[in-house]
Amino acid sequence: xxxxxxxxxxxxxxxxxxxxxxxxxxxxxxxxxxxxxxxxxxxxxxxxxxxxxxxxxxxxxxxxxxxxxxxxxxxxxxxxxxxxxxxxxxxxxxxxxxxxxxxxxxxxxxxxxxxxxxxxxxxxxxxxxxxxxxxxxxxxxxxxxxxxxxxxxxxxxxxxxxxxxxxxxxxxxxxxxxxxxxxxxxxxxxxxxxxxxxxxxxxxxxxxxxxxxxxxxxxxxxxxxxxxxxxxxxxxxxxxxxxxxxxxxxxxxxxxxxxxxxxxxxxxxxxxxxxxxxxxxxxxxxxxxxxxxxxxxxxxxxxxxxxxxxxxxxxxxxxxxxxxxxxxxxxxxxxxxxxxxxxxxxxxxxxxxxxxxxxxxxxxxxxxxxxxxxxxxxxxxxxxxxxxxxxxxxxxxxxxxxxxxxxxxxxxxxxxxxxxxxxxxxxxxxxxxxxxxxxxxxxxxxxxxxxxxxxxxx
Amino acid sequence: xxxxxxxxxxxxxxxxxxxxxxxxxxxxxxxxxxxxxxxxxxxxxxxxxxxxxxxxxxxxxxxxxxxxxxxxxxxxxxxxxxxxxxxxxxxxxxxxxxxxxxxxxxxxxxxxxxxxxxxxxxxxxxxxxxxxxxxxxxxxxxxxxxxxxxxxxxxxxxxxxxxxxxxxxxxxxxxxxxxxxxxxxxxxxxxxxxxxxxxxxxxxxxxxxxxxxxxxxxxxxxxxxxxxxxxxxxxxxxxxxxxxxxxxxxxxxxxxxxxxxxxxxxxxxxxxxxxxxxxx
Ligand SMILES: Cc1cc2nc3c(=O)[nH]c(=O)nc-3n(C[C@H](O)[C@H](O)[C@H](O)COP(=O)(O)OP(=O)(O)OC[C@H]3O[C@@H](n4cnc5c(N)ncnc54)[C@H](O)[C@@H]3O)c2cc1C
Ligand SMILES: Cc1cc2nc3c(=O)[nH]c(=O)nc-3n(C[C@H](O)[C@H](O)[C@H](O)COP(=O)(O)OP(=O)(O)OC[C@H]3O[C@@H](n4cnc5c(N)ncnc54)[C@H](O)[C@@H]3O)c2cc1C
Ligand code: FES
Numbered sequence: 224x225x226x227x228x229x230x231x232x233x234x235x236x237x238x239x240x241x242x243x244x245x246x247x248x249x250x251x252x253x254x255x256x257x258x259x260x261x262x263x264x265x266x267x268x269x270x271x272x273x274x275x276x277x278x279x280x281x282x283x284x285x286x287x288x289x290x291x292x293x294x295x296x297x298x299x300x301x302x303x304x305x306x307x308x309x310x311x312x313x314x315x316x317x318x319x320x321x322x323x324x325x326x327x328x329x330x331x332x333x334x335x336x337x338x339x340x341x342x343x344x345x346x347x348x349x350x351x352x353x354x355x356x357x358x359x360x361x362x363x364x365x366x367x368x369x370x371x372x373x374x375x376x377x378x379x380x381x382x383x384x385x386x387x388x389x390x391x392x393x394x395x396x397x398x399x400x401x402x403x404x405x406x407x408x409x410x411x412x413x414x415x416x417x418x419x420x421x422x423x424x425x426x427x428x429x430x431x432x433x434x435x436x437x438x439x440x441x442x443x444x445x446x447x448x449x450x451x452x453x454x455x456x457x458x459x460x461x462x463x464x465x466x467x468x469x470x471x472x473x474x475x476x477x478x479x480x481x482x483x484x485x486x487x488x489x490x491x492x493x494x495x496x497x498x499x500x501x502x503x504x505x506x507x508x509x510x511x512x513x514x515x516x517x518x519x520x521x522x523x524x525x526x527x528x529x530x531x532x533x534x535x536x537x538x539x540x541x542x543x544x545x546x547x548x549x550x551x552x553x554x555x556x557x558x559x560x561x562x563x564x565x566x567x568x569x570x571x572x573x574x575x576x577x578x579x580x581x582x583x584x585x586x587x588x589x590x591x592x593x594x595x596x597x598x599x600x601x602x603x604x605x606x607x608x609x610x611x612x613x614x615x616x617x618x619x620x621x622x623x624x625x626x627x628x629x630x631x632x633x634x635x636x637x638x639x640x641x642x643x644x645x646x647x648x649x650x651x652x653x654x655x656x657x658x659x660x661x662x663x664x665x666x667x668x669x670x671x672x673x674x675x676x677x678x679x680x681x
Numbered sequence: 682x683x684x685x686x687x688x689x690x691x692x693x694x695x696x697x698x699x700x701x702x703x704x705x706x707x708x709x710x711x712x713x714x715x716x717x718x719x720x721x722x723x724x725x726x727x728x729x730x731x732x733x734x735x736x737x738x739x740x741x742x743x744x745x746x747x748x749x750x751x752x753x754x755x756x757x758x759x760x761x762x763x764x765x766x767x768x769x770x771x772x773x774x775x776x777x778x779x780x781x782x783x784x785x786x787x788x789x790x791x792x793x794x795x796x797x798x799x800x801x802x803x804x805x806x807x808x809x810x811x812x813x814x815x816x817x818x819x820x821x822x823x824x825x826x827x828x829x830x831x832x833x834x835x836x837x838x839x840x841x842x843x844x845x846x847x848x849x850x851x852x853x854x855x856x857x858x859x860x861x862x863x864x865x866x867x868x869x870x871x872x873x874x875x876x877x878x879x880x881x882x883x884x885x886x887x888x889x890x891x892x893x894x895x896x897x898x899x900x901x902x903x904x905x906x907x908x909x910x911x912x913x914x915x916x917x918x919x920x921x922x923x924x925x926x927x928x929x930x931x932x933x934x935x936x937x938x939x940x941x942x943x944x945x946x947x948x949x950x951x952x953x954x955x956x957x958x959x960x961x
Contacts, residue, residue: 392901394719394726394764402899431766433901437705457903461915468910468934470941477904485898486723491952494725494749495898496945570937619902619920622771 226329230259232337237550241520244406244488247547248312251341253291260289263333266325271335274323276666277375279303281320281335288338297346300339301353304665305378306371306417308347309400311340312409314662315541347416355424360384362679365447367434367620370398371661372453372652374418375668376675377426383676388447389421390432392619395484398455399653400661402484403476405514407521408544435623449647449675452635453668456616456653462506466564467610471500471572475507475515475611482518500606501525504575506561507611508538513545515609516553524607527553532560532580532593556603560595564608574604616654632657640674641667649675684762687738693820696744696788697754703765704737712796713772713924716741717900719764720753728897728919730869731768732792733799739765742826744788748949769900773890773924777806779864782857783828784812784850784878790870791822793892797867798831810834810857814850818843851878858885867891868927872936879927889927893918893935896942910934 233249234240240247251259269282280299287296300307316322316336324332346352362385366373369391377387395401397414421428432438434454443450459474461467478497481487485495499522505512508531516527531538534557535545549555558580565574579599582591616633628636628644634657635643635650642649651671652664688700706716715728716739727749732740745751753762781801785794794811802809811832815821817839829835837845838853846853851874857863858881866882868875869892882889895907900919907918910931916922 392766393899394766402903431764432705433766433769436769437709437767439709459903459905461905461908463915468908468931468938470938474905477898477906480898480904485725489723490945491748491949493723494721494949496942496949498942498945570934570940617902622920 226326226331227262229262229331229334230255232334237552240407241551244521246410247407248337250344251337253293253345256288256338256341257291259334259338260285262326263289264325270323270325271320271333274319274321276319276662277303277669279339284342285333285335285338288342293342293345294349294351296342297351298353300342305375305420306665307339308343308413309371309409309417310662310665311336311338311343312413313400313404313541315660317542319662344413347413352420352423355382357382357424358384359386362386362449363388363447364449364451364675364679365390365443366451366453367443368392368398368453368455368652368654369396369428370453370455370652370664371400372654372664372668372671373398373451374421375665376451376453376651376672377421378424379669379672380675381421381424381426383672385676385679386427387425388427388429390434390438390443391428391430392433393484394430396428396430399457402480403457403511403514405479405483405518407517408514433619435620440624444645444648448679449649451668451671451675452620452643452648452650452654453652453664454617454620454654456614456656456658458615458617458633459610460612460615461610462561462612464561464563466566466572469564469566469572470570471498471606472564472608473610475505475511475609476614478515478518478609479511482522488518488522497522498607499524502605503527503607503609504530504603504605505609505611506530507613508533508535508540508555509611509613510540510544511613512609512611513540513548513553515611517548517551519607519609520551520553528603528605529553529555530559530561530575530577530603531555531557533582533591534558537590558593560593562600565602572606572608574602575608576600576602614653614658616657640677641671642674642678647678649678684765686756686758686760686762688740689756689758692742692788692822692826693815695820696742696822698732698740698742698826699753700738700740701762701765702737703739703767706731706765706767707734707737707739710734710739710768711772712775712800713793714768714770715923716765716767717769717897718762719766720749720756721763724763725749726766726898726900728769728894728900730789730792730796730892732795740792742788742792747946748953751950752953766900769919770923771921773867775800775804777804779806780808780810780862781865782810782812782854782863782867783832784814784854784866784868785870786814786850786874787870789892789894790868791827793867793869795826795828795831798828802831802833808833810836812836812838812850812853812857814838814840814848814853816840821845849874851881854878855881858882858887863887865890867924872932872939875927876930876932876936879930879932883928890924891927891930892923893925893930894923895935895938
């Protein structure tokens, strides 16, 4: 039997979308979603579910979509995932559910991500919410940070009846979902809607509360029965090479916070400025690099280069992001590594010296290891450099709580139940791992909620 | 939380003082902290040194510089800021230093000067000398807004000598360093001047901590915009500072980076002026 092809996703034309920050995928219509869901083989043993870090009932949800039971599909997806409209858009599905789909071998796995985004969007359009009224249990939990780990932990604990308060340092909630991932991938009305669910079920979100600065950790320990720390990993890593002090050199986080959180793309009607030149070099090839490059393009840069020491086949970015970036004219320069940055007498960056690399053996992650080819240095002219080399755990909170045990690289240490060395204080998300994915952070938040609940009922 | 302005007065033709309701910030304030202001929902996050905290209010000295500071200047008592966040930063330790000087020549420095002297003087064993310099007589802040009452000794200077000593804070400090033993110098204000001041204290082998103002975005240590280089090591002014050992700061980089958005700032100001013209 010939395999029916994936129902294609309608998208904004690349020429048009590089002039705006609107969503690139336009989303499935109900007919398209049903047709895509009907392709599902409804395997006896649904491998897709084993690929999902939060173990969603993928098979049943797809079946409900195929039967046009969108409301039921939505409620079932909400059971294990507080924010399906977001994960449907940003999960690396090719490494998870879709990667495990038996149809993946044919190159045409079910488009699970887009189906889930469809159901969640449908619920939003129809003003449908999962109406849980929790039974109060009298326990109070404080959560530090409002990223995906916190969101999941908060929802789970609230559903169990805890009084949950989230403390967020920034003036908007969502963590990376708000300040990092651009609106053309994750529209902000989607983020706002998903967050409004938390408030609806009674989670108290307190913005502008920097725990360790204006909110005392000691006071939190006194006032709450348990604390969950999910302060993320936003601290930028730099190369520590010559020229990094130059004007025009950004960390990806600065570039993205300016654009996404502070809406610098609307400057000057919004106040925060951004400088983006004509020739932009982005160092790295993960999601963060793709987001930076694609934002730079939208800010009007003529040439945007991804500078990567491996090949894009080894890149950590989602396949869809690389594909979209290529469509948008981002130029991939592979097998090269940065040495130093060059500047003019006014202190502005003018170029970057790169060295060619070759593969020799494999590294710890199992990927081929790039080594520099001596003498192959060359200079590329650029007027903006964006460093997307990864991040390390946020230091602000940690430096205020010296008694909290951490690894040498800054990650918070926890036991098997996600409890830190301070009794009743749990931790999760990127603050533990130093950076992973939205759904891993969520899975982490869910496990921690379970441990916290056990701890509270000890 | 409504961050209402409860006082707004001119300090001189360029600077003004505001008191704003911000109870949590006020409660945790220590001298050397700054606050992050967002005036409107589409505004920038701008750092401002806190001059003092009293009850549920904080006081800040603001220079009319670009769009945000000028627009805020058109607001009145009773108007409210969108967000006031903080206190941010890691202030230097308040302890016994011996004979300790705070020198300032600019709005933020003056605020820090007042704040630090007030607390340093309370510590036994400290002899606190405050130096404040202004360009000319008309620029000198009203007496109640100066560190005079907070320090053991107070030296006012003006560039043209129209009142107080003639010269800049650096000239006054140099005289002091010549005359007597100074154990510690703090300073805040104009960045190039702070570089010179740091070089001066080095000559006399006196330790110095100065504010290294840098452009900030989140001010929570997540963007690296405010990075400064201390003895070759990268630090973040928003969480590790903003006060650093002036002898170790890479001043050239600090001065250069502060000008990164000059072009954009001018554009914002122009747009704002156009808008104001349209209103009139
Ligand atoms: C640009 C970018 C693109 C990405 N793209 C993808 C993608 O496509 N798919 C994917 O799966 N993953 C992606 N990721 C990774 C993913 O976003 C993260 O793994 C995930 O957000 C981690 O969640 P978290 O809850 O641990 O922390 P975060 O989302 O980092 O949230 C932490 C929050 O804690 C707050 N905080 C920190 N300190 C304090 C304090 N002292 N007091 C109060 N609040 C504090 C911070 O302000 C922040 O809001 C991307 C990351 C970035 C930066
Ligand atoms: C720790 C710290 C404490 C400060 N304390 C004071 C103070 O007490 N009083 C005071 O008047 N000013 C203070 N400043 C400077 C103040 O933040 C800027 O003057 C303000 O942001 C200018 O905004 P604007 O729109 O009016 O001007 P713009 O036209 O936007 O900028 C004018 C100049 O201000 C500086 N600046 C602009 N944006 C920022 C930013 N986001 N972060 C830091 N500097 C910026 C730059 O040097 C710029 O060239 C402080 C800055 C820092 C970093
Ligand atoms: S302002 Fe972003 S790290 Fe300091």
